[in-house]
Amino acid sequence: MSGHSKWATTKRQKAVVDAKRGALFTKIGNQIAIAARSGTDPAMNPSLAMVLEKARLANMPKANIERAIARVQSKEGAALVEEVYEAYGPGGIGIIIEVATDNKNRTMPDVRNALTKNGGRMADPGSVMFQFERKGVIFITDKGDDPMMIALDAGAEDVVEEDDGTEITTAPSDLMKIRTALVDAGMNVTAAELKYVANNTVELDGEDLEKAEKLLDAIDDLDDVTAVHTNLG
Secondary structure, three states: OOOOOHHHHHHHHOOOOHHHHHHHHHHHHHHHHHHHHHOOOOOOOHHHHHHHHHHHHOOOOHHHHHHHHHHHHOHHHHHOEEEEEEEEOHHHOEEEEEEEEOOHHHHHHHHHHHHHHOOOEEOOOOOOHHHEEEEEEEEEOOOOHHHHHHHHHHOOOEEEEEOOEEEEEEOHHHHHHHHHHHHHOOOOEEEEEEEEEEOOOEOOOHHHHHHHHHHHHHHHOOOOEEEEEEOEO
């Protein structure tokens, strides 16, 4: 697939430092609270199952997970909404920003401010999204022919071996099925989530690349932002 992003790879490889772990758990907790509205049993709620898998891989404490699920019955949890913003960054890169917020009047200005300060701008709905497709993305630390064949036999759309493992792209509906097949085969899954994957990437270098990476990091650091996707190559 042509949508592979070095920024996403770098972001994945970064260790979660203690100072940011609390913020990460807050982001995942908001996603759990929203997913749990469709049912608190992950066996009957695929969306919740996926977020709980993300929480497990992030080593989120069980108590935090239980509190997040319980929020579905609270006023705070009911106020949470998911939004998707589109933006452009340095060098014309496209950016998709997913948020979970209880106050859009706070979140939108925060996102806009991060963009403006770092050479980006908000885009009209649909003007960036058409460059992306919703996909399941799994990462395993295993490499070689075995994980590739297991993934493809399970129905994966694409398998790309990288320096630190293997990235597997699936149809959204096949994400958990293929993740289960990999785990059952003894593969070490370190990420399994839905993403917006770029149909084509934009290559930048020099100052434009530095500005783009700084912007993406600034957006990702916002409390209400749950995911950032880009066509930066």
